[in-house]
Amino acid sequence: MNIKKRNLVMLMIVSLFVGVAISFVAIKFFLTSPTNNGMASADKDLLLQLADQQEMIEDNMGEMSKVVNAFTIIKENYVEDVDDNQLIEGAVQGMLQSLEDPYSVYMDKETMEQFNEQIEAEFEGIGAEVSMVNGNVTIVAPIKDSPAEKVGLKPNDQVISVDGESLEGLDLYEAVNKIRGEKGSTVTIEIMRPGVEEPIELDITRDSIPLETVYVEEKEVGDQLIGIIELTSFSERTADDFKEELAKLEKKGMDSLIIDVRGNPGGLLPEVESILKEFVPKETPYLQIEDPTGKKSRYFSDLQEPKDYPVVTLINEGSASASEILAVSLKEALDYDVVGTTSFGKGTVQQTVSMGDGSTIKITRFKWLSPEGNWIHEDGVAPTVEQKMPDYYYANPVQLEEGNQFEYNDSDPAIENIQLMLEGLGYKTERKDGYFDKNTEQAVKSFQQDNDIAVTGAVDQATAEVIQAKLMEHIRSGEDDFQLDKAIEILTK
Template identity: 40%
Template sequence: MEEEKKIEDHSEENSFIRIKKFKFIMLIFLLIFSTAGITLVALSFGDEKAVSVAIPERKEFSKLYEAYDMLDEKYFEKVDHKKLIDGAIAGMVKALDDPYSDYMTKEENDKFQESISASFQGIGAEIQEMNGDIVVVSPIKGSPAEKAGIKPNDKIITVDDKNIQGMSANEAVLLIRGEKGTKVTLSIQRPENSETIKMTITRDEIPINTVYAEMLDNGVAKIQITTFSKHTYDDLATAMKEMEDKGMKSLIIDLRRNPGGLLDQAIQIANLFVPEGKNIVQVEYRDGTIEKTAAQAGKKVDIPTVVLIDKGSASASEILAGAVSESAGIQLVGDKSFGKGTVQTANNFKDGSNVKYTMAKWLTPNGNWIHKKGIEPDVKVSLPEYANVSYIDPDKKYKVSSASNDVKSAEEMLKVLGYKPGKIDGFYDSDTEKAVKKFQKAEKLKVNGILTGETTVKLMNKLSEHIQKNDPQVKKAIEELTKNQ
């Protein structure tokens, strides 16, 4: 920011600074600014000797200064100096080619701070820039994004028909977020499908409730941690106490679709499971220095525990998973995790803007770097294929003779729910119509055999409920816990 001030000072190039000292000695400082560097010369009046103070030249900046001056003086319209500086900093950070380092203007930084506070308004999806694409890391539990069927690794191609490829994650967030009750239309591309899916999602208040606890059968408690924000450790402690009061005998920690968050929260939670003195995480800096964080004394969880992970488990959730696996011998069940093995820090500027950059890489307790590789579970269990069925736009209407991918998705959903839609081919025939009518009757909807509006929303919700009720990853975790009882 000091360089920014010096550039602005150059507009008063021959200004003199008058300083009164003792015998009214006057020192005049002439700031000589050129594309080759900056030199500060002190001229003396009186019987004192002149003093020269040199600021080291930064020749690598000469091209930057030259470009700034050229645009400032010769661009056909008056330029916004702040925008030029913001753009230069953003460009520098982008040149790192690191999706986890970025520059945020004041507006973008304010939005980011909202996301780790009590709540914000939007669709509720964690995104990142990856190779020029905006990719979903994970939707937030219970959010409009999750209800709409957005999944980890979905690419967002357009927002309200505006192409966002090449944008930073912060720029995309500003387009996607909005006031509760307003709608946003996203064009989504899935890794396994070349065709895009259009989703119109109604924005809502996104509460940052990060811990969800429930008691299953036989004293098995399942606690889901959806992200790591300021109060996650405290919320987990409260949930653990509630489950203990209900007779908890064993525990499932669910880190699926957890995109990460605050490192200190993950470390505090890991400390509940990792024995005192054993490593939780290692942080390696560019000079090769390694800083180890070991578990401290305190309350420990001493009941059988299993941790669930999947491809949406990233960053801080991977730190927790790696810690409990390698230092506490806790089994990991599910799918391979996302693979984010770097640590970021942020620097705030006086104007409210912010630079976030990668300052180190983190290693598991045994020294493994999982970046771009992920953590393999001890017991691999995937969700069924129908868990990846594409979203259906409720605003569209499908009836006999309609043909589309949406129809095919509806047929797959109806089949899973036991309504026999006939051949799964994307063609809305009489068998599809009969299945839709049976579904509408069972759900007390208007029976007309047309797939649209409330019927479409109800069908997608029922599939989601079915997946949760018949979750093979949870079932496997319970099976593993039962072995240890």
């Protein structure tokens, strides 16, 4: 490579970093700039920040020459031709991967378009929020009524392969691109589930995933009217829809409210802030944000008085990010009860920064803290009232090789799951220890008879699949919802 070409590469790299800095400041400027009266002090600070970033780039030019040297070595020595853009994109991805932060990622133009779809009206895929945890593509939560929920994907499932191809070495968005696809197409994913020794294989038919995020229910208990608002994510219209439904419930004379964010993987920070401003009065912060320098800012509402009715929040291990903000803020600022199990534990805030060519860096910019200044990252929000769901909610799918079956006198950990599922469906097995006794055999026969399956008393793959399908229907019906029952008990006692 001659000197001119080396200078060109250096110019490309410097332009890349300066472009990012300018894009970031422009975003912040338009968010904070006044309509008149000159420049706000915050904007002056941001321009100073830009100057500091440019100075940093100049100071690090020597280190950047290492990147240029690597570029040169590859271009001049690699056995095949390599596209310049491929090397630059790889360098950007490598820098972000070196942070070892699953939430800071590079998204090319196509990936960015798919990312934007997830906060809009609808997209196509299996319907599950995923994250990178310890290098593994991990389910945060399946979306309500999605194919992922229907086949029984659970929080903390680790996806290890898609259609027989390992995900090892792929970043999060490369893995997501393999999982997503057109409505009606089928994808086979292999997962490892905590507590289960063998991988579980699931065939999922992709579908359109509508992002309707607010669901409302009313329950009359004695002379009390309890409103239940379920939030499945925090998307662009979540706060508006929530406030609209809340106003309807209040007009009906609601006595108490349950906010259900179980399985809610989070979303847009402004949406949860807007909801919290409906509850937390102005004397108390509803949230704190810590910037990269360690400076903490407290955020307040304009609300004069808190609500005149009690509120309980429902959470579980699939509640993450904005859901955790909602739960811990209501818990600490208003001493409202939180019912369920400890949440996922994501205490950081990301910001997207345009690279100017349609690609984007999503980078962790802030820590969010509770009203009292607690950081729940990796620990989660602990409920004030711990309540698990019935054991059968945690049963795992049963997979049998063709021609194999479980029958009387067999013993296997998978039989324990069958016993749990049958119990959940109302077929008494007596034992739940993995031993296939006569009671289990009779329960299987009764199930087969009720579901038009050949009555053998043995569980082959066909019977196992029907048991699992019926159990998912039962779970999705909301029966035996111990956590909701506990919240109602708290509000009515």
